[in-house]
Amino acid sequence: MKMKITDVKVQSIRIPVPQMWVVHFGQTMDVTLVTVSTDQGIEGYSMGRAVGGAPGIILGQEVVSVAKNLVLGENPFDREKIWQKMWTLTTRVRLSIFALSCLDVALWDIAGKALSIPVYELIGACRDKVPAYASSGVHSVVEEYVDEVLLCREKGYRAYKLHPFGVPEKDVEACRAVRKAVGAGMALMLDPTGAYDHRQALGVGRRLEELGFFWYEEPIGDFDIGGYAELCRALDIPVLAAEVLPGSLYSLAEFIVRGATDIARGDVYWKGGITGVLKMARLAEAFGMKLELHHGASPIMDWANLHAMAAFKNGDYLEILIPKEPLDYGLKEYVQIDEEGFVHLPRKPGLGAEIDWDFINAHTVFKA
Incomplete structure (x- = not known):
């Protein structure tokens, strides 16, 4: 199927952490929602959690400043080609595995939605x-x-x-x-x-x-x-x-x-x-x-x-x-x-995940 990636956007949110998980994540946790858009109006989503106490905007900035440039203009169905392109940078520590993962999951979401079938x-x-x-x-x-x-x-x-x-x-x-x-x-x-x-x-x-x-x-x-x-x-x-x-x-x-x-x-x-x-x-x-x-x-x-x-x-x-x-x-x-x-397993196309934009917008600390 012919399709092009036209944009990649991020929106980082900050949420409180339950007490029994504070030892792992800290008092609050930053999570970045990644949206990959296409020329056919289909969007794919994924999320990335900040790791090691880093604020979520770090992952968001990496996605839009590095990973985005690797995928713009590509066909989202060329997942293996895109994965290998990103992996080359990951092996040289120029792109985190978390940014790669977010882009890959969003591409699978797009493909399922385009074909009207669940990802699995x-x-x-x-x-x-x-x-x-x-x-x-x-x-x-x-x-x-x-x-x-x-x-x-x-x-x-x-x-x-x-x-x-x-x-x-x-x-x-x-x-x-x-x-x-x-x-x-x-x-x-x-x-x-x-x-x-x-x-x-x-x-x-x-x-x-x-x-x-x-x-x-x-x-x-x-x-x-x-x-x-x-x-x-x-x-x-x-x-x-x-x-x-x-x-x-x-x-x-x-x-x-x-x-x-x-x-x-x-x-x-x-x-x-x-x-x-x-x-x-x-x-x-x-x-x-x-x-x-x-x-x-x-x-x-x-x-x-x-x-x-x-x-x-x-x-x-x-x-x-x-x-x-x-x-x-x-x-x-x-x-x-x-x-x-x-x-x-959900029967909805793609991942089957519907975004609660009211929640996302109410907790946003960074957008790009």
Whole structure:
């Protein structure tokens, strides 16, 4: 289909962060809405969250000053050509992976809308619903994890992940309490976000095996590929690594050949959009490995994650951060689970995300 990209605009908003997520995101969070326009009046959307405490205008400025020039005049259906053009700059640290991801997701949105089909069907559907797990914030006491997991089970979740204190003994105590509360019928995961050294990571991993946990995510820093290789050899519980490591499928390839992860980790924001995630999924599949998608970092990217995950078989769960309501912003509809813990794919064209412009305009801190 002949079409041209005519403009790329950004609008950054600032929103408050729930207390249990302040340790990760700070008191407020800046998110940039990216709009890609075409000569046929079709627009594609995506969002990018500020990372590392940076204000959202940094991503917005990068998109309009660097990425925009790479895509103007291009056919939005030439997604691979555009991805490769942007990736060349990303490998030289002249364009962030986040800017690339935002542009890529918006292009998939345009293509689905132009053809009047959902993105996951445009890719090639494998399923029309995906199971989700509830992903906790960092709580103050063990009892808060117990109360939360029981509430999540009542809502329909069949799996729950703890983001713990980052203190091995307290983390194991929380894991024991949560397992005792829900019994054996619920899948449980632990993600200490790289808080442990090698000895601590091995010790906690042994305890998780005793408790029958489903996976063990990012126990040490993502750059410690040697440490991950040792952990994977020493533990029976599947280890997930390289969630925030730069390099998308290329860094994943190194982790696979080094035996440094049992399950691949990625998402449409950290790994190069839907295109990047699909490349990772195929790579992992070739090695008999699952790819589990990390939270998309914004509501639109959660929809994009869902579409991508519905197009490959080797992934078990979609991540949903809780409490969910404070993190649902800027759209008319959000990812929701049914009573059995599944998220159903939307039937609307493209990503199926309708922008709540009243919210966006009321919280805007930068436009370009």
